[in-house]
Amino acid sequence: MAGSRKPRRPRAPRRPRIPPTGVLDWTYGHWGGVDRNCRYCGRLTPLQDTDGRPAHKVCAELAIAQQAEEYAEAWENERLRKQ
Numbered sequence: 803m804a805g806s807r808k809p810r811r812p813r814a815p816r817r818p819r820i821p822p823t824g825v826l827d828w829t830y831g832h833w834g835g836v837d838r839n840c841r842y843c844g845r846l847t848p849l850q851d852t853d854g855r856p857a858h859k860v861c862a863e864l865a866i867a868q869q870a871e872e873y874a875e876a877w878e879n880e881r882l883r884k885q
C-alpha cells in the first residue's frame with residue numbers, strides 16, 4: 803500500500819575516512835634537505851611545510867585538525883550566544 807511506510811530516520815552524519823597516508827599530500831616540495839626542529843613537536847625532521855618552516859607531516863595534520871576543531875567550537879559558541 804503506497805504511503806503507509808514509516809518515514810526514514812535521518813542518518814547521523816558520517817565523517818569521511820582519512821586515507822592511511824593522511825590528508826596532506828607532501829609528495830613534492832616538502833623536503834628541506836637538512837634536519838631542523840619541527841615547529842610543532844621540536845624533534846628533528848628534514849620535512850618542511852608549505853611556508854618552508856620545518857614540520858613533520860603528521861604534526862602539521864594534527865595542527866590542522868586542532869585548528870578546525872577550535873574554529874567549529876568558536877562558531878558553535880557564537881551561534882549559541884546569538885540565540
Ligand SMILES: [Zn+2]
Nearest residue numbers: 840843858861
Ligand atoms: Zn613534529
